[in-house]
Each structure stands twice: as structure tokens, then as C-alpha cells.
Amino acid sequence: MPTTYGPEDATLTVHTKRAGAAAKAGHDLTILVERWSATYADGTLDFEADPRSLRVLAGEGGIGSLGDDEKAGIKQTIEDDVLDGSPITYRGGELTLNGVTRPLEFTFDGTEGRAEVKQTDFKIKPYSALFGTLKVADVVEVKVRTNG
Amino acid sequence: MVELNHRFETGGDTAHNWDAILDLDRLIPCVEGGKVLERESDEKAKAEIKVKMGAMSMTFRGTVEVASRDDDARTAVFAVRSKDTGGSGYANADVTFALNDGGGDINTKATINGKAASMGEGVVQTVLDAMIKDFTTKLAKL
Numbered sequence: 001m002p003t004t005y006g007p008e009d010a011t012l013t014v015h016t017k018r019a020g021a022a023a024k025a026g027h028d029l030t031i032l033v034e035r036w037s038a039t040y041a042d043g044t045l046d047f048e049a050d051p052r053s054l055r056v057l058a059g060e061g062g063i064g065s066l067g068d069d070e071k072a073g074i075k076q077t078i079e080d081d082v083l084d085g086s087p088i089t090y091r092g093g094e095l096t097l098n099g100v101t102r103p104l105e106f107t108f109d110g111t112e113g114r115a116e117v118k119q120t121d122f123k124i125k126p127y128s129a130l131f132g133t134l135k136v137a138d139v140v141e142v143k144v145r146t147n148g
Numbered sequence: 149m150v151e152l153n154h155r156f157e158t159g160g161d162t163a164h165n166w167d168a169i170l171d172l173d174r175l176i177p178c179v180e181g182g183k184v185l186e187r188e189s190d191e192k193a194k195a196e197i198k199v200k201m202g203a204m205s206m207t208f209r210g211t212v213e214v215a216s217r218d219d220d221a222r223t224a225v226f227a228v229r230s231k232d233t234g235g236s237g238y239a240n241a242d243v244t245f246a247l248n249d250g251g252g253d254i255n256t257k258a259t260i261n262g263k264a265a266s267m268g269e270g271v272v273q274t275v276l277d278a279m280i281k282d283f284t285t286k287l288a289k290l
Contacts, residue, residue, distance in 0.1 A: 021274040024267045025201045062204065063263045070203040077203070129202040131180070131278035133271075 002041035003110075005146065012036050012047075014054065015141040018061065019126075022133035027059030027066055029074065038144070045108040046091045051083040082124060097122040106142070113144040150258045150273045156284035157251035165247050166222050168290040175226075176212055178286035180279065185209070191217075197230070199264075199279075206264060207233045215242070222247040237262015251288075256280060 038047035210230030
């Protein structure tokens with residue numbers, strides 16, 4: 001019997017790390033995916049997520065703390081420049097992101113799960129600023145955790 | 149203090165380049181995020197630079213002035229004096245242009261404190277270097 005999950009009974013987050021010579025100027029981000037659904041059956045997890053439902057929860061580091069305006073700005077950048085509204089699905093061990101489908105290991109034990117997504121594998125150019133000296137690291141971590 | 153040296157090429161002759169760099173209305177926007185707020189004289193302007201660091205940004209506001217010039221040698225020193233509008237920091241620089249056919253050399257001596265400097269001198273130097281390299285590519289089109 002498949003188990004279904006969504007934002008009401010589990011938390012799906014994306015974690016980014018800063019990179020580049022000026023990494024100290026940036027923030028490691030925790031981003032919440034607000035609209036998604038998943039099914040778990042026979043040890044296999046499938047899910048789909050709305051690329052326009054990512055919201056920055058927190059940013060660590062930087063030379064100043066992220067305010068609501070900055071968080072909203074990051075959300076806009078993710079939607080416009082990184083994900084561009086392209087559907088996100090994970091089925092049969094393959095992730096489709098930015099129109100590219102590739103095998104990806106997403107571990108899930110029924111309570112917690114994680115995966116590492118290398119942006120360039122999906123033809124996403126990691127965001128950079130400050131003349132390329134401040135970047136988002138190519139690999140981002142995706143975590144899911146059921147509530148309770 | 150951070151000191152950096154760069155070279156720029158325009159392909160134009162020295163007289164053309166000399167006129168271009170001494171025109172603050174043309175020179176200042178060549179710095180990414182830079183704009184003239186008010187001209188105080190031919191050789192002085194109130195200006196600001198907005199440095200974007202991803203979602204966050206820092207704005208420095210102050211003056212850019214031709215502190216000295218030698219029309220025969222085609223060298224000029226620009227004094228940049230600015231304050232961080234969002235804090236107590238400042239960014240000052242003396243930028244020396246020495247022109248010759250086809251381009252010129254830029255020597256930058258910068259002193260930065262406050263939030264930006266908290267990243268460490270090595271980081272400040274790397275970012276300034278990248279910023280000035282970008283500046284030189286825009287100078288090439290003046």
C-alpha cells in the first residue's frame with residue numbers, strides 16, 4: 001500500500017552552500033519547498049514539486065543577515081534564472097529538472113531522506129554574483145523529513 | 149590598504165583616451181553599479197556605486213575628483229572618497245591612470261573598512277581585482 005506525503009505531513013527542503021573567493025559575503029541557504037507531493041511504495045520514493053513554490057527560510061553567514069526583501073529577491077532569482085518554472089519530478093530513480101532527466105540516488109527510509117543534486121548535471125548554471133567571485137556551490141542538498 | 153595594477157586597451161589614440169577618462173559622466177558608469185549623482189565641476193562629481201552581492205547589496209556614496217593631472221605625460225589621479233550608506237564603513241581609493249597609445253595602465257590604492265572589510269583583505273583584493281577587470285573591459289568601449 002503506497003504512502004503519500006505532502007507539505008502537510010512532511011518537510012521538503014533544499015540546502016545550498018556558498019562558494020568562490022568571496023564566499024564570506026554570501027549565505028548558506030535553507031529553502032522550503034511549499035508545494036509538492038510524494039508516494040512511497042516498496043522502498044521507492046517518487047515525487048513532484050512546484051518549481052515556483054520555493055521559499056527561503058534562513059541564510060547563514062554573510063556580512064549581514066537576510067531580511068524579507070532579500071529572501072523575496074532570492075525566491076525571484078530562483079524562479080526566473082535558476083529553475084525557470086520547469087517541472088521537477090522524481091520517478092523510478094530519475095530526476096527531471098530544467099528539462100533534463102538523469103538517474104539520481106534519493107535515499108529515504110520512510111522518515112528521512114536526502115539526495116545531492118549537481119546543478120550542472122541538469123544544465124543549470126550555478127548562480128554567481130560579484131563578478132563571479134561569489135557563487136552557489138554546484139552541489140545542493142535536498143532533504144525530506146516526515147513530521148512527528 | 150590594497151594596491152592593484154591593471155592594463156586596459158581601447159585601440160584608440162591617447163588623445164581620445166585622455167578625453168574619455170577625464171569625462172566623469174562617461175568614466176563613472178564604467179564601474180559596475182556606478183552612477184553620477186551630481187556634477188560639482190568639470191573635475192568633481194558626487195557619485196555612488198551599488199555593489200550587488202547576490203540578494204544583498206552595499207551602496208557607497210561620495211565624490212570622485214581629479215586630484216591631479218599632467219596633460220603632457222597623460223597621467224591623472226582620481227580620488228574616490230565614499231561612505232557606506234548602510235553603515236559606518238567607507239571605501240576610498242586613489243586611482244592613477246597613465247595613458248599610452250592604445251590604452252593605459254591603472255594603479256589603484258584602495259582603503260576599505262566596515263562591513264565590506266570584514267570579509268578579509270584577501271577577499272576584498274579579489275573582489276576589487278574582478279571589479280577593476282570588468283571596469284577595464286568597459287573602458288575599452290569608451
